Amino acid sequence: MHILITGSSGQIGTNLGLFLQAKGHQVFGVDIRPNAWTTEIETLLQDLSKPYNSFAGGIGHVQYPPNIDLVVHFAAHAKVHQLVQQPERALENITMTYNVLEYCRQNNIPVIFSSSREVYGDIHRYITEESYADFAFTESPYSASKISGEALIYSYAQCYGLRYLVFRFSNVYGRYDNDIHRMLRVIPHFIRQISQDKPITVYGKEKVLDFTYVDDCVAGVYAGIEKLVGGEIANHTINLAFGQGNSLVQMAEYISEALGKKLDMTIKPSRVGEVTHYVANVGKARALLDYTPQVSLREGIHKAAAWSMDWWQEHPEHYYAGFQEVLE
Ligand SMILES: NC(=O)c1ccc[n+]([C@@H]2O[C@H](COP(=O)([O-])OP(=O)(O)OC[C@H]3O[C@@H](n4cnc5c(N)ncnc54)[C@H](O)[C@@H]3O)[C@@H](O)[C@H]2O)c1
Missing domain, CATH: 3.90.25.10 (UDP-galactose 4-epimerase, domain 1)
Structure with a gap:
């Protein structure tokens, strides 16, 4: 497969990119900054919060092939507390998602979106369900940016037939x-x-x-990639945690x-x-992806x-x- 990862210089992007390469897939990275961990992931340096760009050219002058099978959209300002202090970054998150969705729409490519348990708000419940996200309890500008990203994706699925998986991650840690x-x-x-x-x-x-160890997160996302590109599943929102x-x-x-x-x-x-x-109910991931965190x-x-x-x-x-x- 040819997989484009935005935010490929970040924690999960780096882990997923190297994992995919080890499986024999071709990975194309896009990030605003070079990868500090590895030189193995080809990275187009581009600010995705700027007006829509086709991932051709950019600061790195890497030309990406037209035959991308899937976009994994990880790029974001990913710090809750930082976005409380700098809410304009939440707006940039939304713009990045819009730009990526436009790329997917214009090229008819499915997308995986990295959402967050933050969309549930501070619910003080032991178990969560994917169907439940009450926007009245939006806790922070970061949560708002993830809720907005999900909403844009659902609207693109409705209006333009976008195929997607949304993963709601929770405290991913590790390499x-x-x-x-x-x-x-x-x-x-x-x-x-x-x-x-x-x-x-x-x-x-x-x-x-x-807390989710990064290898479990990557294993879940990889199962989603295979099933989405393989046409087995599409248009689901899935908790991915331990x-x-x-x-x-x-x-x-x-x-x-x-x-x-x-x-x-x-x-x-x-x-x-x-x-x-927050404690995730991972039953849907288990049922759809055979996900068993280890x-x-x-x-x-x-x-x-x-x-x-x-x-x-x-x-x-x-x-x-x-x-x-x-x-x-
Ligand atoms: N790690 C977690 O615990 C966790 C939990 C829930 C959701 N998520 C989401 O998963 C995704 C990946 O998380 P991560 O931990 O790898 O984050 P990360 O911060 O390590 O990686 C995000 C990457 O996005 C890039 N980026 C930021 N602004 C950009 C821009 N304008 N243009 C291009 N690239 C830009 C950053 O340079 C960075 O490399 C994020 O969307 C995050 O919100 C992560």
Whole structure:
């Protein structure tokens, strides 16, 4: 298959791109910045929030072939708290999705969209259902951008026959997420702090979230790619997560266990715009995609900690760099 991934320099895009290549597929990346992790993914440098561009030319001057089988649209400003501070980025997310949908419409290409559990709002329920998303509980500009992206996709399916899968991800962690210069994510941040015997702050003692190891996420998306391109399924919205809840405190304890370090933890209230309780019902993913997540939080944290420490050993400038604020 020929697969175009937007946001191919990001965490999930890099993991998916390399996975697809290992399976023998051809991957074409588009991102506003080069890939910091690998040179294997050909990347067209383009700002997707600018007026519609055909993915020809661009800053990288890479010409992409006309025979793309599928677009996986990952590009976004993906930080909830950052978008509370800079809501104009939420609008850019919507524009990016519009541009990608125009490309798909004009070239009759199916699309996979990376939505988020954020569309459910802060529902304080243990189980969620795909059919339920109450916009009255939109928690943040980031949530609004994902709800808008989904709505645009559904409208393109109605009006132009677009074939799609929407995946609602939840706290994906693992390889290629510890570029702390670019974006401070809570798990790599805690790994670094705890490994350096530094204190950590947990925002929300009561927060229970569904953490997804990146290999499970990629396996689910890959099953979706095969079935969407193969014509087996289309036009579904699917939760993709591990399907169990864990507190941030538990997650931090697993990190301290993995590193053999003591935990120096301060707990503060959750911040504005944050979802504080989410556990995905992954029954639809299981039924449609035969999705069976494999990696528990404890096992995943041990893998993530080992990978991060190895990576930082090769990039000590990142390990010892300063940072401004935890934007998770
Ligand atoms: N990682 C998670 O836990 C999670 C959870 C729910 C949803 N998602 C969604 O999944 C997708 C992938 O997430 P990720 O963790 O890999 O995020 P990421 O931030 O690592 O990757 C997103 C990529 O989009 C690129 N991008 C941003 N603005 C762009 C622009 N104007 N033009 C072109 N490229 C641009 C960034 O440079 C980045 O490489 C995102 O849409 C995110 O909102 C992620």
